[in-house]
Amino acid sequence: MLSKRERRGILREIKELALRAGAYMLSRLGRTRSRKKGKKDLVTEVDLYVEEFYKNELSRRWKEFGFLAEERNAEVPDAELFWAIDPLDGTNNFAHGYPVFCTSIALMQGKEVLLGVVYDPTREELFYSDGEGAFLNRKRIRVSEISRLEDALVCTGFAYRFSSDSDNNVGHFIAFLHRAQGVRRDGSAALDLCYVACGRFDGFWEPNLKPWDTPAGALMVKCAGGRVSNFSGGEFDPFRPEVVASNGRLHRQMIKVLKER
Numbered sequence: 518m519l520s521k522r523e524r525r526g527i528l529r530e531i532k533e534l535a536l537r538a539g540a541y542m543l544s545r546l547g548r549t550r551s552r553k554k555g556k557k558d559l560v561t562e563v564d565l566y567v568e569e570f571y572k573n574e575l576s577r578r579w580k581e582f583g584f585l586a587e588e589r590n591a592e593v594p595d596a597e598l599f600w601a602i603d604p605l606d607g608t609n610n611f612a613h614g615y616p617v618f619c620t621s622i623a624l625m626q627g628k629e630v631l632l633g634v635v636y637d638p639t640r641e642e643l644f645y646s647d648g649e650g651a652f653l654n655r656k657r658i659r660v661s662e663i664s665r666l667e668d669a670l671v672c673t674g675f676a677y678r679f680s681s682d683s684d685n686n687v688g689h690f691i692a693f694l695h696r697a698q699g700v701r702r703d704g705s706a707a708l709d710l711c712y713v714a715c716g717r718f719d720g721f722w723e724p725n726l727k728p729w730d731t732p733a734g735a736l737m738v739k740c741a742g743g744r745v746s747n748f749s750g751g752e753f754d755p756f757r758p759e760v761v762a763s764n765g766r767l768h769r770q771m772i773k774v775l776k777e778r
Contacts, residue, residue: 519598519631521522522579524624524647527579531622532645534574538567538620539638547614558709561612567604567620573592573602582624593756601625601755603729605707621707623732628754633733635707644711646739649760651714651740660743661716666774669719669767672701672709683773684724692774693722706760710734714741720763720771722748728755738762748775 519527533687542563549561568586575582587603600622601753605611607618616639623633645655651658671693675686693700701718703709706726712718714737732755735745743764744765745753750772753760761771 518626521647521649524632527624528634528645528647530578531624531632531634532636532643534571535620535622535636537644538570538604539636541567541570542611542618542620543638545635546611546616549612561605561608563611564605564608568602571600571602571604571622571662582765583627585722585729587727593728598624598626598631601630601732602731603707606707606730610704615704616709617705618702619705619708619711621729621733623736625732628756630732630736630755633736635711635733635737636709644714644734648736648740651737653711653715653737658715658737658739658741660714660738661719662766663764664719664766666696666767666770667698669697669723670699670701670717671720671767671771672712672718673721674702674704674709674723674726675708681705686724689722689724689775690733692777696770696774700727701778707734708731710760710762711737713743713764714738716764720761720767722757722759722761722771722775724748726758726760731755731760735762744768746772748772 545563549563554741583599585599585601603621606621611618619635619637624631632647709721711734713721738745745762748759
């Protein structure tokens with residue numbers, strides 16, 4: 518297990534790498550090529566470049582750590598410690614010039630998230646945690662204090678295989694539309710989780726996620742005083758394709774809605 522000092526040293530370097538990756542993303546916004554890897558799922562040159570950038574830089578610094586990432590390294594590595602990386606979360610947004618996207622990095626030991634960084638270059642917002650507190654641009658963040666679902670702003674997302682998946686989240690979406698004050702869908706799970714952590718959203722749920730989508734953001738929520746679980750209210754597992762995150766006060770209410778379907 519890494520010591521606190523080791524984690525903080527690693528986090529310092531990861532923050533710098535995320536800032537470099539974010540600067541590259543902005544330099545390519547509006548002038549990059551994309552291709553389809555599914556009916557609705559895009560990949561751009563930037564996704565591939567940033568993933569390779571991380572792999573090269575991280576492997577050079579920490580040769581013993583494994584690597585799990587979306588585009589070319591999607592198998593869980595056989596290593597005690599490994600990186601879980603979404604090089605560009607919100608690819609469809611990025612490809613269309615919609616400024617809601619980020620880069621997400623987490624260091625994991627099995628199912629445990631040791632540290633995480635999420636960087637939104639369009640707003641110059643750097644979220645990070647070493648497991649002891651969550652921060653946005655050096656300021657500690659906390660979840661909201663909303664206690665009733667009817668007063669809450671919640672968010673969600675939909676899988677790319679939407680039309681062919683019976684668990685497509687439409688039923689849950691409609692249920693929350695009736696019960697919450699507002700529902701948003703921005704297209705970046707990592708940022709959605711960070712927004713729960715800093716109180717912009719009061720809750721988030723989404724099915725059909727991948728293990729690189731949620732670890733860093735989920736750590737932010739936990740360390741900002743919130744709660745993260747699966748749809749049944751059980752322990753959060755980044756390798757299970759579902760997550761519910763909230764300020765804690767709303768969690769039972771959100772689980773109740775998710776169980777209605």
